[in-house]
Amino acid sequence: MEGRRSLKIVVCVRRVPDTAARIRIASDGKSIDTSDAEFVINPYEEYALEQAVQLKEKHGGEVTVVTLGPEKTTQVIMKALALGADKAVHLKVDKIPEDPGSIARAIANELKGSEFDVLLFGKKGVDDDNQQVGPMVAELLGIPCITQIVKLDVSDGRGVAHREVEGGSITVETTLPAAFTAEKDLTVPRYASLRELVAARKKPIIVKDVQLRALSLEIISVQNPPPRPPGKIVGKGVDAVPTLVKLLHEEAKVI
Amino acid sequence: MTGEVLVLAESSGPAFRKAALEAVTEGRRLADLLRVSEIVLAIGNGLKDPASELGKYGADKVILADDPLLAIFHPDYYRQIALEAIKRVNPSIILAAATSTGKDLAPRLAIHLDTAVASECTHLEMENGKLIATRPAYAGKVLLRVKVNSSPSIATLRPNVFTAREAVPGKKPTVEQIAFNRPDSRMIVKEFVTQGAKKLDLTEASVIVSGGRGMGGPQNYKILEELAEVMGGVVGASRASVDAGWRPHSDQVGQTGRTVSPMLYIAAGISGAIQHRVGMINSKVIVAINKDPEALIFGFADYGIVGDVFEVVPALTREMKAFYGKT
Numbered sequence A: 001m002e003g004r005r006s007l008k009i010v011v012c013v014r015r016v017p018d019t020a021a022r023i024r025i026a027s028d029g030k031s032i033d034t035s036d037a038e039f040v041i042n043p044y045e046e047y048a049l050e051q052a053v054q055l056k057e058k059h060g061g062e063v064t065v066v067t068l069g070p071e072k073t074t075q076v077i078m079k080a081l082a083l084g085a086d087k088a089v090h091l092k093v094d095k096i097p098e099d100p101g102s103i104a105r106a107i108a109n110e111l112k113g114s115e116f117d118v119l120l121f122g123k124k125g126v127d128d129d130n131q132q133v134g135p136m137v138a139e140l141l142g143i144p145c146i147t148q149i150v151k152l153d154v155s156d157g158r159g160v161a162h163r164e165v166e167g168g169s170i171t172v173e174t175t176l177p178a179a180f181t182a183e184k185d186l187t188v189p190r191y192a193s194l195r196e197l198v199a200a201r202k203k204p205i206i207v208k209d210v211q212l213r214a215l216s217l218e219i220i221s222v223q224n225p226p227p228r229p230p231g232k233i234v235g236k237g238v239d240a241v242p243t244l245v246k247l248l249h250e251e252a253k254v255i
Numbered sequence B: 001m002t003g004e005v006l007v008l009a010e011s012s013g014p015a016f017r018k019a020a021l022e023a024v025t026e027g028r029r030l031a032d033l034l035r036v037s038e039i040v041l042a043i044g045n046g047l048k049d050p051a052s053e054l055g056k057y058g059a060d061k062v063i064l065a066d067d068p069l070l071a072i073f074h075p076d077y078y079r080q081i082a083l084e085a086i087k088r089v090n091p092s093i094i095l096a097a098a099t100s101t102g103k104d105l106a107p108r109l110a111i112h113l114d115t116a117v118a119s120e121c122t123h124l125e126m127e128n129g130k131l132i133a134t135r136p137a138y139a140g141k142v143l144l145r146v147k148v149n150s151s152p153s154i155a156t157l158r159p160n161v162f163t164a165r166e167a168v169p170g171k172k173p174t175v176e177q178i179a180f181n182r183p184d185s186r187m188i189v190k191e192f193v194t195q196g197a198k199k200l201d202l203t204e205a206s207v208i209v210s211g212g213r214g215m216g217g218p219q220n221y222k223i224l225e226e227l228a229e230v231m232g233g234v235v236g237a238s239r240a241s242v243d244a245g246w247r248p249h250s251d252q253v254g255q256t257g258r259t260v261s262p263m264l265y266i267a268a269g270i271s272g273a274i275q276h277r278v279g280m281i282n283s284k285v286i287v288a289i290n291k292d293p294e295a296l297i298f299g300f301a302d303y304g305i306v307g308d309v310f311e312v313v314p315a316l317t318r319e320m321k322a323f324y325g326k327t
């Protein structure tokens, strides 16, 4: 295998409401009304996308963004293209389904038969917090997948990644093609310049309507979390410390 | 016919993870509701007395996969073992802890079994023989109740939410071995680097003392470490202090860090931004120490002290020392 060969990289990104956005339960009681939320690229996929662009800068090659989402996802796709992706595939659906398996199958169908070396995901979407799509797509494609990575090096058809786990980190080596899911500290995402934002408009976006299969995982209801009982200010400065310890022992019973 | 409840119990060294024992306890409860047996797959290397250990938490039967190559999670190895156990048991419910291992493995199993996973559940119930799971989403702003329509239903349980309870002293489950035949794999797990001297992971700690930007610099975390030490806890951090390079990312609590639910969470010099809040709001008791009486954190802390961390934290350490000395 030649020492330097250019890489085909695919990054799957998800459109999510900004994490500071107000979330309201929709009138059907089983979905979320995001009508006044701002939407962004899922933060974990910003780390993944940055990793993809850095790999391209180092090895040469091409970065394709794949996203499954509604019509309005275009705005997120433009951002990804401005951040360094070369082209995008938009798998168009009315709404992102609540079943990660259904998302994973649509993405795997798209990727089946296409050639790539590195397939990147964020470790989870900050909206539904499922943390499933990356390894599911990898299993469907029959390729290795290393999840929750904080470091990735690629050379000679191999990838070496560090996974962050409880109490430490694990180094895993794999042959390519392989999938990886990004943890927060994988990279420091860059900002897109105005020039890049303009240039993004000329990059190709392939739009495909996809059919999702019946859901295996279904939301039956959405509730507000129970409110925490109101807290109290114990006092000011060091004088309050003995009272705090007493309360933790006698009232809260946690010590 | 309803199948059994199968729990995947991971280990760390010779012992089971606390989160795994929590899952075994919850599995027992579901098995009783369904009037089926609880079978636990014990995976690891050199496990100490796995049968009686898991029996205490309710296992009727233990399937044991103990091999040097299973000491550290390898997706292909663990997947093979889990699928073998599932084939033998034919479960209707599969539970695992929502650890880095459980969250990696569960979706893979779901693909192979053509079913679905409810992730990071905080509550489980049975309704007409179906598993209904409650799980937080949208940064904890809502709770979703979800149903897995296919069988087996898989759920991963958020650590520290369910209680590991020794219920059946002296119970001796039957033991069945799975011989591990290493499958071909394109992945090589090379090494496990432990992070400092920290014994407990944030997600498993029952006391967390977290510091934010208000700590002023990396050297000042010493006072938090001293407090944590006295209380048998560990130190966490806000994103501001992680991004400043004061603390490693593995210490970060919040939306893009760890989700924790200790008995006691002490936030020192942390303002209480929504993205921090989601990571710790399920702590049983929250204490805030902040010099700004208007800080957001006082809005959801159970107990607050308005004051300077450099005065209050050392005083609290002294007071805790005295308290633990007495009892």
Ligand SMILES: Cc1cc2nc3c(=O)[nH]c(=O)nc-3n(C[C@H](O)[C@H](O)[C@H](O)COP(=O)(O)OP(=O)(O)OC[C@H]3O[C@@H](n4cnc5c(N)ncnc54)[C@H](O)[C@@H]3O)c2cc1C
Binding pocket: A019, A043, B211, B212, B213, B214, B215, B237, B238, B239, B240, B241, B252, B253, B254, B255, B256, B257, B258, B268, B269, B270, B271, B272, B273, B274, B275, B276, B279, B289, B290, B291, B292, B295, B307, B308, B309, B310
């Ligand atoms: C997509 C996204 C994801 C994010 N994820 C996370 C996450 O996972 N975790 C996280 O924590 N944040 C996260 N954030 C960042 C979050 O919005 C806040 O910026 C961050 O939590 C602030 O950290 P802090 O409270 O330490 O700092 P600040 O907000 O600066 O607060 C410092 C506090 O310290 C107090 N203080 C200062 N000096 C003293 C003193 N001597 N004694 C007592 N009090 C003092 C101040 O009054 C203040 O309240 C995320 C943001 C985004 C946009």
